[in-house]
Every structure is written in structure tokens, then in C-alpha cells.
Amino acid sequence: MSVFVPEKYWWKPLGPDERLWLWVCVATAVVLSLMMPLYNLLGHQNPSHESYQITPEKFNELTEKFVSENTVREEIVKQKFGATEIEKKIPVVRPALGVKDVYLRARAWEFYPILELEEGREYRVHMSSMDYQHGFSLQPQNINFQILAGYDLVVTLVPRESGEFYVICNEYCAIGHHTMIGKIIVKNKEE
């Protein structure tokens, strides 16, 4: 019994049922183990991003440069704080032709700026945090990445669908965490 001493020689060969079960498990594990790297070669959605170390100051500089060079308009948004409501202006940035590197800055508690991307064009989206750890969670696609200060996470993506998408922060970043949200707009080439 499991609480009593086993007989002296308990090292016995497995029975046929046990052997069969073990091989079924091993075979399943081998198949699963092969699928993950294979999908990296064959599939379209993989987390095999690039990442670099970068100081928050440097990343901020790159973001500001990217925003000042590519802003097309500003979006006025409203935010409620209890009874009071404040207005904010957030730049909408549409990367000019030939600009592939796109910057998205996470800071408590905003994603900056609003990105306007073109359907079918390839982008390298750089993400980094200025302070706490943040989460990049693209909705409703439900694509998630971790954003850390000091690291530049680069996701290469091609938008396949036009419309408005939201980026919600899904890593707890202190008390305003649930107000942290950004937007990505995808337009057709003609628009």
C-alpha cells in the first residue's frame, strides 16, 4: 500500500497495459514536440519576435521622432474621472510610404500614439515600456505580448483586415491599469 513499505524487490517490468499506455503518451509528446517548431516554419502567427535592449529614454526619443514625422491628424478623446470629464488629444500616426518601423510606447496608463496602418503592408512594430510592466493585448484578435521597460520587442506583422482595433493593457500596472487602452486603425490601400 502507498503508506506501507513495498516488498524488497519492487523494480519489476511493466505490464502490457502499462507499456502500451506509456508508449501512447510518449508518441503524443513526440508529435506535440515536433509541431511547435514546425509551426514556426509553416504557420503565420508565431511569437518568434526579435528583441533588443534599449533604455526608456532612447525608446521615447525614437517614438517622438516617429510621431512628429508621420502624424496625420489628432483624435480628441474623453475620459471620465468620477464626475469630471477631461479631453485629451492623441496623435494619429500613419507611417509614410517606405517607413516600416512603427513605435508603440506603453506608459502608465496609455498607449501612444494611435497607429493607422495599411492593409497588406508589412510593419515592424516596436514596443517598450517607460515604467511598469505592461501587456499588449490586441482586441478582438486576442494577440498578446509582454512589454518590459528596457527591452524593445519587435513584432513583424501584416494587417489582413481593415477596421478599428484596440490594444488593452493586460499586465497589472498599478491602480490605473484598467484605464490603459490604445487603438490601431487599419485602412484599405485606397482610403
Added chain:
Amino acid sequence: MASNYASEFRTCGTTGLKVHLPAERLFYVNAVTAVVALLVGGIMAILIALTRWPAVHLLPADLFYRFLTAHGLNMLVFWIVFFEMAGLLFASTAVLGSRLPAPWFGWLNFCLMLVGALITNYMVFMGQADVLFTSYPPLKAHPHYYLGIILFAVGTLLACFHFMATLVIAKKEGYHKGSYPLFTFGILIAVILAIFTLLMGAATYLPTWLWAMGLIDGINPAMYRLGFWGFGHSAQQINLAAMVSIWYLIGTLSVGAVPINEKFSRGAFLLYLLGINVASVHHLLVDPGLSATYRIFNTSYILYAATIGSMIHAFSIPAAIEVAQRAKGFTNGMFEWLTKAPWGNPAFAGMALSIVIFGFGGGVTGVTQGVEQINIMSHNTLRIPGHFHVTVVGGTTLAFMALTFYVLPLVMRRELIGKSFAKYQPWIFAIGICIMSTGMSFAGILGVPRRHYDVTFSSAIFQVPFSATATTMLGLLGLGAIIAFTGLLIFCLIAALTAFFGKRIPPNMELHHPPHIGEDSASVAPAQA
């Protein structure tokens, strides 16, 4: 030599085990503390669950995050670890018939753990540590928060060494001969995992503590995450090894199950030991800083090694129970052994439900979410808590609760109060947890984030239109939480009432009629005198 201590022992009338009384007292305080932590964590649980249910949205934001911190710590750390400390004492003393080498040392590490737990809880409830369970820097808590955790961990580490010392004494002083019983072997694996885990925890929490005191400039967030999950996930493997050992133990106590092949079962425990520490990297699948090769290697080849361990137990425990039941004469058809199992015994029902929920719910969600590509769709969504509530709660907690129904009459020698409630407790708790985790998992699949106060984004600049299905799933989360909380309250009430007011059972009285052929299986409840 051993005879010097003869007066410190009693013999259990039911199992025939020799119980060292000083160890039993320590066992008692550890178990009681565990149940108190469970109750605190449970109250936090229902409050945060009712907040995540958008129709109720109970708490204000600051309390939500504070109670979420307290919930994680009290459930995942204090309840489970105090209970495991009790398990360590049982596996090393009662099962081997050994004495505890140094009861004062046991009290020392219990006090360290208790003081640590109290300090940490105090800092959290005073609002000095709203950093959630993971306390990812640069979120900073009061230094005493980290100090409390470090004290708790030191106490736990000392208890692990005490366990090892007991195994040595048991052999040296002749209390025990031959191989260790499977239960002790499983707990030994848990202890080895615990020592690794606690060292990893020290490497993570000590610098963070120094940083919180202002002695270190900063903590690299990626490094912290690697260290934290080396600690945090490996800690779940301790729970796993302890839980599986308890499954075997309850199998033996309830139907007299004997492991069919010791090599098979012990080999599976070894796979836990080898596999899981490295596989903890699955928490960092979508983090910057790690190469794809490293992530794939850790989360496929290594993770599956540990999974095969669980698959082996999933085979051998039901097999052991089936063989034991068939030996009693339940041989009609394929499943008479199962239908005639002692389902009215809360320990057996809890164990069986724990196996099913852990295996099918936890195992399947865990293995899928550990796949790189699926992790992109699940990282930090409610799918993650949906997974670990069926492993740590539906699995580990339910197994620990089930064992408590044996602990009360066998160790505390009290007759169970509220037997008819006890009979339904595992079912209520299990159903609640399953509904809650289903709600969480599907809400997560629809994109709802975890650890989030307000998914209607009423005070944000944009309102994400989550579908009505997602809202319904969050309602399901709340509903399941209410049912599970009811089960938890019944458990805490039975445990507390029995421990303090239960009728004392004379030391050498038979508690438990071993089931035999023709007997109604429902009457084999452990507490029936």
C-alpha cells in the same frame, strides 16, 4: 535507542501506524493555520469574483487589486504550504513510524512561517503592497512585504531540511527498514523540488527586498520574471507531487488500493523532478529577451517530460483502485468497481473529483497554453486563471480538503461534525470550481484580460466592445465562485467545528470498517465509529 522515546508514541487504531505525539501537535498547528489561510483567501476570492462579474462589480478599484494580492498569497502560498508542512510531518513521522528529530526546530520553522505570513498579510491589508502576487518590478511594495515572504520561505526551507533529517533518523534508529513507502517517496520528491524552488525564490526576493529598501538601484524586469517563475511555477510542481502522493494515500485509506507497479509510479515522480523546473519558462513565451529555440526547447521537450509523469499517475491510480475494488468482489461488468466505490466517503469523492478535474481540466488547458502559438492567444487573458483554478483549486485544494476528512478522525481523533454536509462538500466545491473555470477560460478565449478591474472600460478613453458572450462568461465566473465559496465555507465549518467541538475518539478505537464484499459502499465513510 528508539525505546527512549517509546512514551512519546501512540498507535493508531485504524491504520496501525505509530504516531509521534510531538510531531502530531506540530501537524495540528500547521493544519489549523492552513485552514485559517484558506478561509481568508476564500473570502477574498468571493469578493474579487463578484467584482469581475460586470453586473455586480462589487469593490472599488483599489480594494479589488489589494484583495487580489491577498487572495493569491493566502491561497497559493499560505494555505497550500502550511498544509504541505503538515503533510511532510505525516509522511516522515507517522508513515515511517519515526520520531521527529527535534520538535523545537519544528516549532522554530513554524513560527518563522507564521510570523512571515502575518507580516506579509498585514502589509497587504494596510495597502502598502498593492503589487499583486507576482510583485513585478518596478511595482514596489513596502520592504516588510518582501521580508515577510523571505521569513516564510526560510521557515519552509528549514522544515524541508527537518523532513530530510527525519528520513535519516528513521533509518538510523531502526524505526524504518527497506524502501520508503510510495507516499513518503512522493513527498520526498516534493521536498527536493521545494528546496530548488525556495533557492530560486531567494534569488528573486532577496535582491527585490534590497531594492525596496533603497540599497540597490533597480531590478531588471526580465530577469525578475525568469527568477520569479523559476520559483512560482516550480512551487506548483511541489503541489503537484504532494497532491499525487495524497491521491495514492487516499486510495489506500479508502479502498485499500495498492500501487500496481512501484517502478511505474516512482518513475513518474522522477519525471516531475527532472522535467518541470526548466519548463517554467512557459510563463515567458511572449516576453522579450528569450530566443525562440530556448523557449521551444523548454516548453516542448522538457514540459512534456513532466506531463508524461502525470499521464502515468492518471493510469496507475485508477488502476490501483480498480484492482482493489475487484478484489472485493465488484467484478460485474466493466464499471461495477467504479459504481460501487465509496462515493459517500467525502475523502474518496474528493480524491476522485480532484483526479478528474486536474487531469482533464488542468492538464488539457495547461498543455495547450504551453504551446508557443497558443500562448500568444492566451497570455495574461482570463484563460490563464481558468487553467490554474482547475489545477491548484479543483486539483490540489480539493485533494487537500479530501485528506482533511481523514485527518480529523485519524490524527485529531475527533468525530466528524456534519457528516451529511461533508458527503456533499466535495461535489459542491468541484462543481463550483468547474463552472467558474469554464467561465474564466471562455472569457479569456474571447480576449478578456486577467487581473483587470473593469472590462467595460467605463473610465478609459475607449470602450472595447467585448461581446455579450464574454459578459455571460464573466457571469458564469461569478456564479461558479458563489457555489465554490459555499463548498469552501462548509469545509471550513466542518473542519473548525470538528477540531474544537467534535466528540473525542478514544486513542485505540476502530474508526473505519474496512470495506468488504456485500457491504453497502456508502457506509464506508471514514468517520463512522
